[in-house]
Amino acid sequence: MTDKTALTLTINGRDHAIAVEARRTLADAIREDCGQTGTHIGCEHGICGACTVIVNGEPVRSCLMFAVQAEGKKIRTVEGLADGETLHPMQQAFMDHHGLQCGFCTPGFLMLAVGVLEREPDINDDDLLDVLSSNLCRCTGYQNIIKAVRAAAEQMRGK
Amino acid sequence: MKPAPFVRHVPRTLQQALAILSQVAGQDGRILAGGQSLVPIMAFRLAKPAHLIDINEVAGLDRLESDGKVLSIGARVRHAAFHAPVTDNRLAALLTYVARHIAHYPIRMRGTFCGSLAHADPASEWCLTAATLGATMVAMSQRGTREIAASDFFEGIMSTALADDELLAEVRLPLLTPDAKFGFYEFNRRAGDFAMAASLVTYSLVNGKMAQARVGVGGAEPSPRRIEEAEAALNGQSPDDDAFRAAAQAASDAVDPLEDHQTNAEYRRDLVRVVVRRALEHSLT
Numbered sequence: 471m472t473d474k475t476a477l478t479l480t481i482n483g484r485d486h487a488i489a490v491e492a493r494r495t496l497a498d499a500i501r502e503d504c505g506q507t508g509t510h511i512g513c514e515h516g517i518c519g520a521c522t523v524i525v526n527g528e529p530v531r532s533c534l535m536f537a538v539q540a541e542g543k544k545i546r547t548v549e550g551l552a553d554g555e556t557l558h559p560m561q562q563a564f565m566d567h568h569g570l571q572c573g574f575c576t577p578g579f580l581m582l583a584v585g586v587l588e589r590e591p592d593i594n595d596d597d598l599l600d601v602l603s604s605n606l607c608r609c610t611g612y613q614n615i616i617k618a619v620r621a622a623a624e625q626m627r628g629k
Numbered sequence: 630m631k632p633a634p635f636v637r638h639v640p641r642t643l644q645q646a647l648a649i650l651s652q653v654a655g656q657d658g659r660i661l662a663g664g665q666s667l668v669p670i671m672a673f674r675l676a677k678p679a680h681l682i683d684i685n686e687v688a689g690l691d692r693l694e695s696d697g698k699v700l701s702i703g704a705r706v707r708h709a710a711f712h713a714p715v716t717d718n719r720l721a722a723l724l725t726y727v728a729r730h731i732a733h734y735p736i737r738m739r740g741t742f743c744g745s746l747a748h749a750d751p752a753s754e755w756c757l758t759a760a761t762l763g764a765t766m767v768a769m770s771q772r773g774t775r776e777i778a779a780s781d782f783f784e785g786i787m788s789t790a791l792a793d794d795e796l797l798a799e800v801r802l803p804l805l806t807p808d809a810k811f812g813f814y815e816f817n818r819r820a821g822d823f824a825m826a827a828s829l830v831t832y833s834l835v836n837g838k839m840a841q842a843r844v845g846v847g848g849a850e851p852s853p854r855r856i857e858e859a860e861a862a863l864n865g866q867s868p869d870d871d872a873f874r875a876a877a878q879a880a881s882d883a884v885d886p887l888e889d890h891q892t893n894a895e896y897r898r899d900l901v902r903v904v905v906r907r908a909l910e911h912s913l914t
């Protein structure tokens with residue numbers, strides 16, 4: 471019953487050959503088995519959004535997927551956002567607008583915002599605010615996160 | 630916490646899925662659809678299924694089609710499929726409006742319409758939609774296929790008429806007439822939370838008077854349902870404040886409210902009055 475399955479996870483374009491039990495969540499596999507610890511785990515039951523990653527273009531809670539379900543899919547995590555030394559516009563905007571304090575929630579917010587804006591670049595402001603209500607932040611009070619995402623959204627549209 | 634160990638099955642066809650389900654149903658074998666309700670309850674160890682039948686790779690279950698009478702929603706159609714209208718029928722506008730009240734964007738990317746109905750949370754928006762509009766559930770097992778009316782489907786908190794070996798393969802929603810009015814309102818404390826009470830209403834206008842009114846209430850009782858007393862207060866009346874208030878009061882009087890740690894029955898009864906009135910007001914916008 472605790473048999474491990476061998477599988478390959480493709481994270482930010484790199485293949486990771488791992489062996490995990492079926493019950494291993496994608497979040498745990500990304501961190502523990504693939505060593506990509508940028509993705510954070512808060513609640514492990516879908517409430518906080520700290521674990522948000524992009525799977526085949528869709529922002530999802532990686533604590534609510536099993537690793538075996540992500541085989542063959544393109545997984546993107548916060549480690550893949552920057553282009554070399556150049557931060558992604560969303561990362562830069564979070565710095566410019568003080569969208570983070572402790573930073574625990576930040577990878578989840580970045581992947582959420584990037585994931586949604588890539589799918590829906592012209593999303594209206596009400597819907598964008600609704601999207602940002604998906605994740606929890608204990609520090610910032612959200613206002614600077616909203617400012618950062620609005621600014622990055624404009625920049626991403628401009629490109 | 631972490632889910633307990635289980636064996637994962639990955640059928641590619643509906644027949645395979647039903648065959649495995651019939652074998653493992655007796656050992657707490659369960660369907661894994663979007664996982665957005667099941668994985669949290671497994672993480673809490675409230676459920677420890679020995680087998681999970683993952684239907685995410687089953688061909689054909691993403692069917693989402695209208696034949697002019699009903700909209701058929703397959704078992705793998707995700708909440709996010711309704712972010713934009715799926716047909717030009719009025720029903721599609723209703724579903725798009727309701728969908729954005731379900732959980733959050735990333736959860737809507739994975740969670741399924743049929744999974745919500747099978748899970749049967751009293752506050753589920755899709756359960757309320759199915760109950761109000763009179764959906765037909767298509768349940769399949771190796772023993773055969775049967776259709777279950779929404780009024781017979783919901784049996785209580787997280788409890789449905791589905792047998793352990795049955796897959797909810799499809800849900801059929803009747804299309805609305807082009808002139809149909811609909812309104813929806815839900816009350817919760819934070820965006821994306823489960824509703825503490827919600828209401829969905831539809832009606833048509835015949836010579837300026839409401840007809841074929843449907844008033845559904847969810848989140849207030851163990852299962853969502855239509856409230857006849859409220860519908861009677863609407864039919865034959867003009868869609869105005871007096872009629873809306875009378876219907877809202879009738880719904881509030883008719884329910885037998887759930888109680889929990891944050892709401893007593895009296896409070897929830899009052900919420901029912903408010904959500905029904907606001908759903909009716911929304912029908913005019």
Ligand SMILES: Cc1cc2nc3c(=O)[nH]c(=O)nc-3n(C[C@H](O)[C@H](O)[C@H](O)COP(=O)(O)OP(=O)(O)OC[C@H]3O[C@@H](n4cnc5c(N)ncnc54)[C@H](O)[C@@H]3O)c2cc1C
Nearest residue numbers: 516660662663664665666667732740741744745747753797
């Ligand atoms: C933070 C958070 C907030 C949420 N808020 C809301 C909300 O406001 N409103 C709301 O309605 N939901 C909410 N949900 C739940 C979400 O909508 C789920 O997607 C939904 O309840 C279940 O659908 P699923 O496809 O994820 O099913 P799963 O989690 O995969 O399964 C749920 C149950 O249904 C069974 N099942 C699933 N599909 C079938 C089928 N086709 N046939 C037979 N049995 C089946 C499973 O075996 C399991 O017992 C929330 C979830 C989270 C994590």
Ligand code: FES
Nearest residue numbers: 512513514519533
């Ligand atoms: S850790 Fe996944 S949502 Fe909180």
Ligand code: FES
Nearest residue numbers: 571572607608609
């Ligand atoms: S910056 Fe600390 S939780 Fe968001």
